[in-house]
Amino acid sequence: MASQDDPGIPFGFRHNQESFRLLELSPALLAALESENPLTITIKSAPVTSSASTPSHAVLCTTDETFQLRQVHSSNSVFLIRPSQHNGSTEEVYQSPGLCTIASPKVTLELHRVAISSVSHLKKLIPIFHAPEDGDGDSEMTSWPTGFEKQSRIEIFADVPTCEEECRRGWTEIVAFELDVEDLWQTIEYDGYPRPLVDALLATLAPEGQPTQGKWASVDKSKCVPWLGALILEAQQGANPERFVSDFLKEWTDSLPEAWRASVSLDCITGHYVLSGSTIRFNGGGMDATSATPLSGANANKAPPSSRRWHEKFRNAKK
Amino acid sequence: MPSVPIHLATKHEGSFTRPANPLPQLLQTPSGLALLELQGTINLPPVDPMDTSAELPDASSQDTPIGRLVFPEYSPVNPPENTAWMKRVYLYVGRHQRLTGEIKKLPNPTAVIRRKECTQGKAKAPEEVEELEIVEIVRWKILFSQRPEPVGTE
Known part of the structure; x- marks a missing residue:
């Protein structure tokens, strides 16, 4: 028997098991990852809210594609193995280069490309800016909305479980807007204008009743x-x-x-x-x-x- | 929740020490990682640190021997086009059992992902943004889909 002649590769189990996940890649995603300018991919999910009846799913996003992540359990045992010199054996025959298992991932993540609209998620996260009432001609928000903690677009996009391009599309579709005062300050200080001038201008131009201190401001x-x-x-x-x-x-x-x-x-x-x-x-x-x-x-x-x-x-x- | 970026690990990652890779060339990856799948589980003796340290000559040895892996038809001198060896792999478990398996191409290339290690030692702020990295992309697996059969010890 061949097996009798061939001592084989010593195979052991590493005590310090590491934690790895397995993620199945589509050929296109793999090509993009291995290209000269590798694609950035992120895992996102909608924020967990206690009132949500539907569980929020994690998604994997490239710049322009969204994939739903599905955890697949296998009844088989899956081991990650790698070469090892220390196979723990005192027998001489086992002193040759060996292999050991360093992890046994329990689930594999599968990707399913999905077309999710970001609109419904964005609507939950962005306050509605009310058009001024006709009549007195004065423009002001009827009430400053509360409960919207995310203030910048980046923060909001991070909570929308779709790819960035879909976030932008939805953002445009619902005519969302943002004025980031920090950005403005940076530009203005770069140009040599004093910051109090900006504060003063915003105080003048902001809609009635809207706070002008903070990260967010709008101009009426x-x-x-x-x-x-x-x-x-x-x-x-x-x-x-x-x-x-x-x-x-x-x-x-x-x-x-x-x-x-x-x-x-x-x-x-x-x-x-x-x-x-x-x-x-x-x-x-x-x-x-x-x-x-x-x-x-x-x-x-x-x-x-x-x-x-x-x-x-x-x-x-x-x- | 914050979005978690996934990076492709840099090719010259120093975290893996690289002993000679005894696997057939086809199964070797830059990081040395490979996938092995079997039906059932491997039952290991309970790890007793006092007991094993007495047994092991090298205190840094942290592996429990399971058995050995044999590619009976494989020879490094065979041309890569010869794939006949992939049809048969043995995994001897202990002294009395043998699993028979084969090399399978994965339906989709699979990324092996882990939490990105901090460059500044192990000190990690709890609020630090989590990052993941792809340490390897594996395309093959060693699959043992049959029940173990008894073998003699001689």
Whole structure:
């Protein structure tokens, strides 16, 4: 018998067993992992809530794909083995290189590609920003929602059990927005503007009743649009006080986030300007944003205010 | 819950010491890890540290011998195209039992994952974000799907 001649490979059991998991990979996932620029994969799950009747499943996410993780138990014993010099035997025949089991994973994780919408998860995590009521034209949140602890988009995405691309898609679908004050500060300090200026501006432009301290802030369109228009007008009054209305409107419009541009109208800065023919100049009055006629409109504040135009606003403010 | 990133372990991971790998070339992996599956369980004698330390010549030896693994048809000089050897593997358990198995290709390549070790020794803050790493991707397994048969000791 061959087995009698062949001493074989000594096989032992390592006392200090390690903990490993086995994860089945799809050929595509494997190729992506082994490529030059390996893919980042993460395991995510929805936060466990005591009220949830359905168990939350862990998912494995690449940038653009979501896989459900399924634990598969095997009735067989599975061992991870690796070469070992120390097989614990005193017999000479066993002193040759051997193998030992170092772990026995009880379950294998299988991946099942799924198409989960992030929308329902996002809706649970993001407060609804209420459109201002028509009538008084004043924009404010009817009540500041409580119970929404996650404040930044990154924190929220971490709690949504889908891949990042699906999070972004859902985010766009429900027209979610975020203004991260920390980001803003970083940009502003980089540009050399003092932080108290930002605090002051946010205090001026935030919707009524909304806290301006903290990680999160929003800017009220009905305050920001007239405030900026009057500011631009005031800023130009030095060297060239008269300018064409069309030029002024263009600068004003260009300084605003795209979604707010439709709100630009001379009507909302009534009292701040004097028209003469096709030119416009600042009337010399005090810059008072709150005295500007606030905009009305049901969809004010629905659009995400983009923070990248802030530079221009502050540049103007410095003049 | 925070998302847990999974990294591919760097190729030159120093955490594994690498004794010579006695497995056939096909089953060897960079980390040395391989999969072995069998029907049933291996019953090991209860580990008594006092008892085994007296038995073992080397105190660092932490392995209990189970038996030996034999690839009767395998020869390293055979060309890799010759896969006949994969049909038969023996695992001798103790002195009286033998399992017969074979080498199987896994339906899907399987990643071996563990918690990422801290680079700064073992000190680990409890609130530290957990990370996982893929230490190996295994494509084959040694499968013993039959019951053990008795063999003589001679």
